[in-house]
Amino acid sequence: MAGTALRGRLSWQLAELVEAVAETPRVKTIIFNVPSWPGHRAGQHVDVRLTAEDGYQAERSYSIASATDGTRVALTVQRLDDGEVSPYLTDELQPGDKIELRGPIGGYFVWEPSEDGPLMLVAGGSGIVPLMAMIRTRAAADDDTETRLLYSSRSQDDVIYRHELKRLSGNGLTVVHALTASQPPGWTGYARRVDAEMLAEVAPPPAERPRFYACGPTPFVEAVAESLVQLGHDPLAIKTERFGPTGH
Amino acid sequence: MDELMLDGNAIAGLLQELFAVEMTTAIGTCGGCGAAGPVGAAHVYRGPGVVLRCPHCDNVLAKIVKNDSRLWIDLKGIRTLEVAI
Amino acid sequence: MTVVSRGFRGRRAADVDPARVPPGQYVTRDFPVLSAGPTPHASLDAWDFSIVGELDEPRVWTWEEFRALPSEEITRDIHCVTKWSKLDTVWRGVSVDTLLEGIETSAQYVTQYSDGGYTTNLPLDDVTGGKAWVVFAYDGQPLKPEHGGPARMLVPHHYFWKSAKWVRGLRLQSTDEPGFWETNGYHNYGDPWQEQRYAGD
Numbered sequence: 114m115a116g117t118a119l120r121g122r123l124s125w126q127l128a129e130l131v132e133a134v135a136e137t138p139r140v141k142t143i144i145f146n147v148p149s150w151p152g153h154r155a156g157q158h159v160d161v162r163l164t165a166e167d168g169y170q171a172e173r174s175y176s177i178a179s180a181t182d183g184t185r186v187a188l189t190v191q192r193l194d195d196g197e198v199s200p201y202l203t204d205e206l207q208p209g210d211k212i213e214l215r216g217p218i219g220g221y222f223v224w225e226p227s228e229d230g231p232l233m234l235v236a237g238g239s240g241i242v243p244l245m246a247m248i249r250t251r252a253a254a255d256d257d258t259e260t261r262l263l264y265s266s267r268s269q270d271d272v273i274y275r276h277e278l279k280r281l282s283g284n285g286l287t288v289v290h291a292l293t294a295s296q297p298p299g300w301t302g303y304a305r306r307v308d309a310e311m312l313a314e315v316a317p318p319p320a321e322r323p324r325f326y327a328c329g330p331t332p333f334v335e336a337v338a339e340s341l342v343q344l345g346h347d348p349l350a351i352k353t354e355r356f357g358p359t360g361h
Numbered sequence: 362m363d364e365l366m367l368d369g370n371a372i373a374g375l376l377q378e379l380f381a382v383e384m385t386t387a388i389g390t391c392g393g394c395g396a397a398g399p400v401g402a403a404h405v406y407r408g409p410g411v412v413l414r415c416p417h418c419d420n421v422l423a424k425i426v427k428n429d430s431r432l433w434i435d436l437k438g439i440r441t442l443e444v445a446i
Numbered sequence: 447m448t449v450v451s452r453g454f455r456g457r458r459a460a461d462v463d464p465a466r467v468p469p470g471q472y473v474t475r476d477f478p479v480l481s482a483g484p485t486p487h488a489s490l491d492a493w494d495f496s497i498v499g500e501l502d503e504p505r506v507w508t509w510e511e512f513r514a515l516p517s518e519e520i521t522r523d524i525h526c527v528t529k530w531s532k533l534d535t536v537w538r539g540v541s542v543d544t545l546l547e548g549i550e551t552s553a554q555y556v557t558q559y560s561d562g563g564y565t566t567n568l569p570l571d572d573v574t575g576g577k578a579w580v581v582f583a584y585d586g587q588p589l590k591p592e593h594g595g596p597a598r599m600l601v602p603h604h605y606f607w608k609s610a611k612w613v614r615g616l617r618l619q620s621t622d623e624p625g626f627w628e629t630n631g632y633h634n635y636g637d638p639w640q641e642q643r644y645a646g647d
Contacts, residue, residue, distance in 0.1 A: 123378055125448075127449060163456075210452055215374060352401075355371075357365060365479060404484075406482055408480040424626075
């Protein structure tokens with residue numbers, strides 16, 4: 114399988130920032146050029162390492178947001194006010210700057226076109242990032258696997274990739290938003306946190322043997338996984354990527 | 362459930378550093394309860410080192426400590442590890 | 447080969463007296479939470495603290511009995527092996543000397559053991575003579591579960607992995623028994639001022 118790089122010791126590479134795109138007030142996509150990038154699969158992540166002048170280092174993992182595209186790697190980063198690394202990546206880093214990065218990493222939370230559907234993606238906040246890589250990969254491959262995305266955000270302004278998701282809807286992709294804190298005037302969609310009832314309404318039934326990918330803060334993912342199992346879905350068909358404590 | 366808990370894929374890079382192959386799809390059998398599952402679905406806790414726990418019984422599957430030059434790994438909580446090669 | 451990231455500082459405190467910072471450490475104003483497993487949630491009704499091992503009779507205190515013991519406010523710097531140090535942390539707790547008062551033992555070592563199975567070992571001398579406490583409050587508030595509550599050890603002259611969270615007792619032993627991290631790469635003694643982080647340091 115070309116470009117999957119599942120073997121071999123990982124090494125740190127220098128990645129140069131080529132472009133930055135503001136997605137929402139707190140979220141930015143940063144696009145790097147990584148010269149010897151072997152390509153990646155949807156759902157994989159990179160480890161990023163920053164070194165201060167006195168040698169102090171901080172390392173974090175970020176999901177890759179883009180479909181594989183030569184040596185280009187896009188990360189979408191949410192700026193945590195008390196974060197150590199995210200404010201640097203969103204506020205300080207300029208085109209031309211270089212950071213250390215290694216990857217692509219991961220084989221478990223990965224999706225490829227031509228896997229059996231139907232596919233159900235459940236995103237909480239910034240958990241949308243690896244799932245967006247899956248949606249973009251699906252689009253780039255012209256894949257028409259039946260795919261549903263249930264995406265929970267605090268408000269419409271916090272929805273990352275809002276316009277692109279609208280544009281990509283159709284051809285087997287259904288996008289359902291839940292806005293938990295505030296909704297725009299005239300909103301008729303879900304206005305509460307994801308719960309079992311919502312999942313029962315949005316997900317394909319267990320009889321269709323859907324595959325699930327759930328990503329977001331740990332408590333969100335935990336609740337979603339538990340609900341899906343209670344609804345009768347096969348636990349082995351539910352893959353999770355927990356981002357840790359809610360970071361706001 | 363613990364807010365701090367992550368999945369095994371959070372340490373995919375660390376494991377690949379050591380094993381030179383992607384490990385989160387490897388199937389581990391818990392030495393405590395006998396349940397088998399992908400390493401990517403195990404529970405990860407970060408402290409001075411990394412602890413990997415069985416998602417069914419919380420048994421410690423592995424402990425990993427590393428510095429710039431050495432890595433220590435205790436795998437005795439895993440009865441068997443099955444890896445695609 | 448590491449490359450300096452232009453403009454990166456991290457979230458470290460500036461204006462710190464270097465004499466208070468052990469080698470290789472950075473000072474933080476946060477209180478990072480690190481763990482080896484799920485946070486235990488012991489009910490105080492079921493909680494007890496024991497001294498067991500090499501002594502004539504094991505001692506046990508219920509929560510009420512423990513809280514009735516003389517306690518003191520302790521202000522100390524703490525140092526985690528993951529390189530962060532926190533200065534002037536304020537705790538309230540019972541000195542280990544108080545817990546061991548009147549006990550006769552030939553033990554030279556002590557193992558701290560916790561809910562969830564964590565253990566860590568020290569020479570008995572390193573938890574006596576005013577060097578260690580079982581603490582139940584941090585910064586004037588009851589100790590939170592994620593920080594080791596209802597009670598944890600405080601042994602500030604060692605790296606903080608040697609201060610067990612969710613501690614339930616001390617085992618007095620004549621032999622040294624390397625604990626959870628000491629058996630997997632971390633230093634058996636762990637003196638931050640000699641930078642004893644890893645086995646062999």
